[in-house]
Amino acid sequence: MRSINRLYFFILMFLLLELAFTPTHALSINIPQNDRDNFSQEFLGKWKMQSVVTSSRCPYVIVGSTTESELEITPEINSNKNILLNAIWHGGNWTDCTGNIKFLNKKEAITERVTELKSDDENIWKAILIDHLKLDEDKNKMQSESIVIQYKNGQAVGEYKTYSILTKY
Incomplete structure (x- = not known):
């Protein structure tokens, strides 16, 4: 009986060590290079943006919270004569x-x-955002799904996702 228990113990230890030292692969978003062939005029202009938090692993952000902001998209020609689109967000504080x-x-x-907010209690909040913008068939509307990583005083405190509807004005 003792030899069977030892065998189980060694098998269990082997499996635990195998799991502990097996390399894992992180998934990532592959962000493409700017591509002037895919340039679309419909993105240009000023957009009103209404966002709702769809999921949250951040204690400071509640699912269902809403915000309003503005997005302005303008063209720029770089030194290689390529057209780039710049985006400028304005929102809240x-x-x-x-x-x-x-x-x-x-x-x-x-x-x-990346955006920043200094609160009245001297905390410094930063947010890293990755937005996936999708034009609707109606060229005056767009949707966005965003991933937000929230920082407070230089420490990551969680992340959350938002869904936004943008309307051109």
């Missing part, structure tokens, strides 16, 4: 932030940005 739009195709694009 957060600092304005900018980012480049990287196209997936003529109706979808991705942006990355």
Whole structure:
């Protein structure tokens, strides 16, 4: 009986060590390079943005919370004569932030940005956002799904996801 228990123990230890030292692969978003062939005029302009938190693993952000902000998308020609789209977000007490739009195709694009807020109690909040923008068939509407990583005083405190509806004005 003792030899069977020892055998089980060694098998269990082997399996635990195998699991502990097996490399894992992290999934990531592959953000494409700016591609002027996929440039779409419909993205240009000023957009009103209404967002709702759809899931949260951040103690400071509640599912169902809503915000309103504005997004302005403007063209810029770089030194290689390529047309890039710049995005500028304005919203609430957060600092304005900018980012480049990287196209997936003529109706979808991705942006990355960082914004900051200094609260009355001297806390410094930062948010890293990755947005997936999708033009609707009605060219005056767009949807966005975003991943937000929230920081407080330099420490990551959680992440959450939002869904937004954007209307051109």
